Amino acid sequence: MSEQTRISLEFDVEGDNFVSAGKASEAVKGNLKMLGLPPTIIRRAAIVMYEGEINMVIHAKGGKAYVDITDKDISITLKDEGPGIENIELAMQEGYSTAPDAIRALGFGAGMGLPNMKKYSDNMEIESEVGKGTTVRMKINIQPDSEGQQQ
Amino acid sequence: MKLAELAKVLEAEIVVEGNPEKEITGGYAGDFLSFVMSRAPEGCVWFTVMSNVNVAAVAYMADVGAIVLCDGIKPEPPLTERCVKENINLLTTELDTYGAACRLALYENQL
Numbered sequence: 001m002s003e004q005t006r007i008s009l010e011f012d013v014e015g016d017n018f019v020s021a022g023k024a025s026e027a028v029k030g031n032l033k034m035l036g037l038p039p040t041i042i043r044r045a046a047i048v049m050y051e052g053e054i055n056m057v058i059h060a061k062g063g064k065a066y067v068d069i070t071d072k073d074i075s076i077t078l079k080d081e082g083p084g085i086e087n088i089e090l091a092m093q094e095g096y097s098t099a100p101d102a103i104r105a106l107g108f109g110a111g112m113g114l115p116n117m118k119k120y121s122d123n124m125e126i127e128s129e130v131g132k133g134t135t136v137r138m139k140i141n142i143q144p145d146s147e148g149q150q151q
Numbered sequence: 152m153k154l155a156e157l158a159k160v161l162e163a164e165i166v167v168e169g170n171p172e173k174e175i176t177g178g179y180a181g182d183f184l185s186f187v188m189s190r191a192p193e194g195c196v197w198f199t200v201m202s203n204v205n206v207a208a209v210a211y212m213a214d215v216g217a218i219v220l221c222d223g224i225k226p227e228p229p230l231t232e233r234c235v236k237e238n239i240n241l242l243t244t245e246l247d248t249y250g251a252a253c254r255l256a257l258y259e260n261q262l
Contacts, residue, residue: 019229022208026237029212039193039214046212047188107201107209112185119189 007031007069013053015061018106024065025050035069037142044120045074045140051113052078052136058103059083060134074140084130154240157196157217160258161251166226167234167241175216180252184209191215196255198248202226207233216240221248
């Protein structure tokens, strides 16, 4: 991609719908593939986006996803007007989940969503206010030899 | 190995021949979707008993090589449909998760 290349994508994520869940992430992955980015970068972006999208479906009755792709990085912003996160430090701990049993029966709610988003992104920031909503910003750097935090 | 060889080793039925030429290496067993995305290596066999449509989404995001439903679990129709759409290999086996994983590991001489 040239220096000026910039792609901006925007998605509405529907809450409580586990059939359509992942649509936005799927579209983003498709776009990244078309741009010919390294598979490890695409995989990391897809995973963090999907985890974030699922969180909005489960906890926030949906929200908005904004994805900006430049030659340098992929920026993903997930914005919801859900219940907010009371204790971010606690929510970041592996295994901590507030997902109800019905959600866990689908295979979600392992308490690994936020940790995965941190693990696979190069930078992650969470802003949250109880009763107002949550905004998560993640960045993945694009470098030719970048393995990042990929395992 | 390729899909056909994997099916033979696991005595599995191929439900969706999504990508028969994809090289499949290693495995991961688990049912919590986020654990799979955290730990499953790219191109691996994913052994699970979860059969809902979200399994396909996770396999797609994490570049899983093949989904193997164990214990004779059959895929829910939306899972099959999504695997067809995304060219994801989907199999079912009567073996349980432990048995299937051991079978593959023995075959690959990893035990």
